[in-house]
Amino acid sequence: MTPRDPGTQGASAQSPSAQGLGSRALVMARIRRALADVPRAETPDEVPVERSYHRVHGDRNAARTVDLLAENLADYRAIVHRADAPSSLPALIARLLADRGATSVVVPPGLPEAWLSAVPDAVRRVPDTAELTPHDLDAVSSVVTGCAVAIAETGTVVLDAAPDQGRRRITLVPDHHICVIRVTDQVVDSVPEALERLDPARPLTWISGPSATSDIELDRVEGVHGPRTLEVILTGPESAGQSDQS
């Protein structure tokens, strides 16, 4: 099957697409009849949307924004570390993997080499390649990635599958995720600011704490299918230049 050729699927004997063509016209006609009250000349822009809500909640300097990010991440049970000095990042990552007893770690193709430089060779590096099956990933202890942007007000890191983050599945199947955020240029205050920076064409994963559920008596419990441990490293101003791989 050729994913980018919509015609392939529709060619089968009991073609859902062929059926759908009739239904497309039917549903469209229903919609237009249903909207008989809308003046023909009206354009969508003429329906007022007042965006008087805040771009950012509150008034903070950059340092306070990073503090808020750390607070909100921790509030949803992410473990937050600081690596203000650039030189401390490799040692910190190595220690976190060791504390966890990690024997293997998934490595996105564009992860800065320095980040894993202090991790002993005994910890197997598993490159993120297309051959990696879900079962393979399930056997890996940990994953280390960067991020696209982090949102202070909500305690969220957003991954956009860039080379330092890899494919979506590598931050999903392993039970331990270490995510590095550059505080100099990757932290924004709010959801509106984050969306401005993101490209909808890329697959995005917004992560706010480890996986959780409210399905038992509507009370929150951490740890279901996604990584049960999320460790976030906020790396300081000095490291910005060194870890910039773009």
Added chain:
Amino acid sequence: MRVALFITCVNDTLYPRTGQAVVALLRRLGVDVGFPEAQSCCGQPQFNTGYRHETEPLMRRYAMAFRDYEYVVTPSGSCAAMVRDNYPRMGAKAAAEGRGQELADAAAEAVPKTYELTEFLTDVLKVTDVGAYYPHTVTYHPTCHGLRMLKLGDRPRSLLAAVRGLDLVELPGAEECCGFGGTFAVKNAAVSAAMGADKARNITATGAEAVCTLDNSCQLHIGGTLARQGSTVRPVHLAEILASTEGDVW
């Protein structure tokens, strides 16, 4: 100012005391209140059950009965909300059905002059201390339409707080509906009764002597449930508390 009392059908028939209290209270505050006898029911029972067309004559009657008055004051949050929220909707629907502007005009006339009692006291007369005396422990249940449709906010509480001798105790879960809901009380009797039973238990648990509301229709349900539970808490309309004075305890 020409002020009319809209007594509401429930108060007229079952709770005349509440109407008498409004009259006494307003007179004490220097307001000469009239009672046009052409008035009847706002039509809420019909409207909320789905009988909009049966409601229209009652809406016309309301506009007609109070035509000569600047203010219409009613001791019912629910009936005031019916006029303010639903009369304009009825007018708009009738116009959309090609039946002209007559009902919309009637709504436009009725809406701005209609006040729930506590709104009239605090917003028009601008009083919160009405000189009342009521030496009892009272808990307050904010009825839904006053709370959420009229958005009465602090008005009833500020009036109660100024009553001498009154000890106001908090009602747990105060903002939850008592379960009356007009025909809901009989159409969904089981749920209505379950809601009422919980409300009544919360009221009794406050230890108050009386439960105060702005709607005797809700009180019909709350009081009836309290009585069936054997509770001694008595339902009282806010107007009766505010009408009460050292010389004339209600």
Added chain:
Amino acid sequence: MSGTHQATYLGMPAFPRAADASTRNTQLRANLRHATHIIRAKRATAVAELDDWSRLRAAGAAIKDRTLRHLDQYLERLESAVTAAGGQVHWAADADEANRIVTELVRATGEREVVKVKSMATQEIGLNGALATAGITAYETDLAELIVQLGDDLPSHILVPAIHRNRGEIRDIFTERMAQWGRPAPEGLTDAPADLAEAARLHLREKFLNAKVGISGANFMVAESGTLVVVESEGNGRMCLTLPETLISVVGIEKVVPTFQDLEVFLQLLPRSSTAERMNPYTSTWTGTTDADGPRTFHLVLLDNGRTDTLADTVGRQALRCIRCSACLNVCPVYERAGGHAYGSAYPGPIGAILTPQLRGTQSELDASLPYASSLCGACYEVCPVAIDIPEILVHLRERVVEGGPASVRGTRTVIKPAKGHAAERAAMRAARWALDHPRLLRTGQQLASRTRRFHPRRLPGPGRAWSDTRELPKVPEESFRDWWRRTGGGSGAGSGTEGRKTTT
């Protein structure tokens, strides 16, 4: 597979009868009270953190209204964007067609098993049952959906379909049923929520890792970019959206929003209203297919199934703004006591009471009873993050039930007849209106009631029992207000205005 029995909402009784039974179920009442009260307080706190909540709410409503008024344009834009990004778009006029399309798509893969992300649209159309008939097993992967599926049960809540189950019941279901569907529950499973979550993790792990076909819904679809959004907590959504080779998303046509930036409103409104979080743990967005990352084939099935009928109603249309947060369920005193099953559809609570009779019509006894499943207290409207005036629509639909009138039925504008069974009520309403419109007659009636007050029974026969079974009847006063006013001139001249006051107690 012994577990493929499909529970169904078909043939369920009208709301009052179902609720009559559920209000007497003390375990259910306790479970619902506990859960809804927890989330109510948490939601209030989460919302109070944002001082611009009312503006976000207004913007959310306005964006949805803009979309709905120009839905045809936005759907065309969405379709071309999804197609350009490598997805395939299918249109389903009703539930049967959607089920046929999905079944064929799964068959074409040669697979007999699919993993599912919790989705209201697929609940609505009964997809699992349709797949089972075709010999395809659908595994629900959301924890609450899993509880429902293992228990041969029906969902009773939009966000937490197993809200009617407490931890002890969940433990029992897992212990007894997991083995029939796959990996059994761990020995000595406790009822601690963390242990139950761990049991679900272990049970579903193999299914995720082996899954070839995933089925989802979507919370939002972005017209300009063709991006779909799934908001979730557990990571089961991410599993289903990224590990399988084929992804099929069944989404109601009203889920489209114009622009990617519009998500800034909904990603603030939804989590705080739903799970009372600043942000839910995981949000996934995808646009068509991505080389080597995620499914190689993506199908989007756009579902009408009564939505265009809802769109045709200028009052009821606003129900299509719904973002399925379930805040209205959690604050609803009727839902709390009746439970979700009494609403007889995938959409329980206040939103269900206005959505189901619009999607399915008001002709069945159950659907005609739903608009009355409310005391019109307005708590639902107050918390709705997209400002759906649920009480207004309830009353609007009550009118459709008892008076009939113009409505759209499967895309055709028609005038429907009043629902059956309201003749006596209609006559009583008319008589009452007539009496109330003739105050002299009203006065005569009041006087008659006063004169006979000593003979009034404490309990009423017939339909009146619905009142007097649980509530004392009010005592009829000696005279009405009207008579008092006429007799005393409104007590005028006495200064206090209380002359001739007669007590009723």
